[in-house]
Amino acid sequence: MSDHAKPPRVGLFVTCLVDLFRPNIGFASIKLLEQAGCEVDVPAQQTCCGQPAFNSGDYDATRRIAKQVIEVFEKYDYAVGPSGSCMATMRAHYRDLFEDDPPWLERVDRFGERVYELLSFLTDVMGVARVDAGFAATATYHDSCSGLRELGVKQQPRRLLESVSGFRLQEMDDSEVCCGFGGTFCVKYPEISARMVTDKIAAIEASGADTLIGGDLGCLMNMGGRLSRLGKPVKVYHTAEILADMAGGPAIGEVDAE
Amino acid sequence: MPTAASHLFKQRVPAALADRDLKAAMDKAQDGFIGKREQAVSQYPGFEALRELGREIKDHTLAHLDFYLDRYERQVQRNGGHVHWARNSNEARTIILDLCKRANARNVTKGKSMVSEEIGLNGALEESGIAVHETDLGEYIIQLAGETPSHIIAPALHKTKAQVSDLFHAKHQRYGFHQRLTEAPALVNEARQVLRRRYLDAEVGITGANFLIAENGSNMIVTNEGNGDLTRTMAKVHIVTAGIEKLVPTLEDATVLLRLLTRSATGQEFSAYTTLSNGPRREEDPDGPDEYHVVLVDNVRTEMLGNEFRSMLRCIRCGACMNHCPVYGAVGGHVYGWVYPGPMGSVLTPLNVGLEEAGDLPNACTLNGRCQSVCPVNIPLPDLLRRLRRRQHETGLDSRYSRAALRLWTALAARPALYRRAMQWGAVAMKRLAGRRGRLRRFPLAGGWTRSRDMPAPAGSTFQTLYTLYKEGRRR
């Protein structure tokens, strides 16, 4: 981006899980976006992207939520969020809801083009090539499904993580295999989900990593929750926390020392 | 149509998950399939473009299916064959049964055909006193075991070598094979000897079709064992069963799909036997069948052609979606409860047997999308599953509990101010519940989660609450 251009205005979509469980990821996102030269705003009117309703087949409810999201976020140059699955819902799936509503469809498409997952936004749009952060760990990276397959997030986080001092990436086998979260799937089919996350944990352990990184809090809570139930010492962080040098506090699911 | 047991899905999952033989078999099979496919694809530059072309060819054919069906029929007739049309399983069974009776068939050999499973052919033939001999080794194994296929190209995928060994030892005694065999080559060889006689005895041979070619009326089948060819060649009557979606315009079109099929299915560049059948024995031919029949089956295919599930008719039955599906890998094919398992089965089964029966299948999926990413004709399987959930929701077939939970959540999501307060309340409450452990080992409404995982506790304040403070701090 050229120096004299006006800084792009980014509306941060926090996601409901980050809002409730891990505000630190939201603040890390703000820091990274501002470092990249964006003007960041977090609209208070935001709630949920509608994914739970969408994946449960309730297209009407999702449509109402989608309209609300678009109305809140379309005034920014970009809508960016620290989650592949929420941003994929907004970028790739909202249009499925408006197949029979041409005026809205056009609006949805104009909006969709400006929706990005955080890490891919930083590298692909803002041209960020490195970060100024340190984190001593041997970490393995889980590719969350929506980000990977619907938004093409694969190398972007890895490239940025490489620039973190003290950080070593140790790939696990099957990093692209689903961890078994799947939103409501993990509550509706808990046994299958448990098998999947158990297989995932085995792959993480086999990699020898002491830290697990990923870009979607839902998946991280799933894997982290299983790790902690099994008493495994692997620490879990969101990519943004590492890159923003904000992974000093307790890991996801870890007890706060204070 | 074979009766479905898809409503038992949830009930059967725990036993499937606990089955160690199944886990061993599934892990090995999936690893093998995935690795072989990946290698074959990486050695074919432009595979993505080929997928796109495959999709186009299928879409073009479907959009002109009446034309191509008509042309295909005429070409088969010109080659001396007969075409029969079946609106549903019942009609298909009747047609085939009549053909068998006219041939005075007592023994029928079969190559692998998923459509014949779909129409429940074996049971119908057996009821009429006709012995059916499956000749594909995998199909033969499960026929001996009295089971159904658990995979569309590797029907006995769920069986270990030890299980096959026990099975052959028990069932082959009557043919004079008394020794227990334990190694795969010996087992294959024994089955070869048993089945060899069948080809020579059978009056009728039934095969499926990979592609029906409108241009010249050819039926193309792709196999590795050679059983399909022996079935076609040695019997007096050859019957092909095929869904109407198997049509392609020309041999060139079939070639594109063939390159996709073998690589996606088994990672092969070409399978051992790719065969075009063009009708009955010609006058001077020293071998081959006297009669050649094709039974074109509709079942729900024309219905799918007219609704949002048309893209599913592109399916070339390669099995890649199930090979890459973590749910299928965990539970195996049988719990799906009908003919087709895995992601493609989770779409096809409800469309064939109804959502009342198979309501679990579209839901038992994380929508991770790996199936679509490997599908050679890029069928949007997750999207189709979601559309089935939509049908379920709109016809009130989803569970009352999940409906209520969803209604609550969406009501909240539509009221930002209320939402913010509720989330803040939740953050505080959950943190208290977690106490000093920092995680919840049990949590109301999320028993499914906490049975095998802890629930990380919230920080105690939502992001929005903290952000308001943060902004005020910045302003000062």
Next chain:
Amino acid sequence: MTSAREDILDRVRTALGRDRISSDTRTKLDRRLSDPPSYERPGLGEDRVHLFATRLTAVRGGFRKTDSGHVMESIADCLDRHGLERAIIAAPALEHLSWPADWNVSFGASRGDDRVSVTPCFAAVAETGSVVLLSGPDSPTSLNFLPEYHIVLVRAEQLLDHVEDVWEKLRSTGAPARTVNFITGPSKTADIEQTIQYGAHGPRSLDVVYISTLQECL
């Protein structure tokens, strides 16, 4: 009652939201059938014979290169490799070859108890390592599947680049044969624990004797 045929075709048209295909479209589709699309074919790169041999041997097919003066030696070679007697059932099309007098050679279709068959082919494909055989009075299909060992003679000019070249050649032969067999290596199965075993139902081995032209030999 309408026939199932009419019913299904009607349902297809209803599903597609249209009437019978218009004559314009029909003309276009007819043209697409009579003049099939030529899609991009995979690059082959190397020397064709070498590629054919590589692909064939990669799936456990045997490959021997010889010239027209030494075909019998090559067949004998194949037999020796498998430890087989000189007892052969061959396609009638090969009667004209100079079979050694002390070999037991018969011609015709297989009855099921023959160990070795020798057949000609219609074409071979470098892209896939396949041989292509057509059924007919001179070349019974049973020879390709019933015997345990199958030896196929390929003449240099029969080796084509791509699968599509076979279709073109087929079209130029007029009325289609009853059966067209692409054979790529011996019969195999992976139905027991996904591990490949050879000789499932068809031949346990496939050997190709490639007969090069004089020029190629020089």
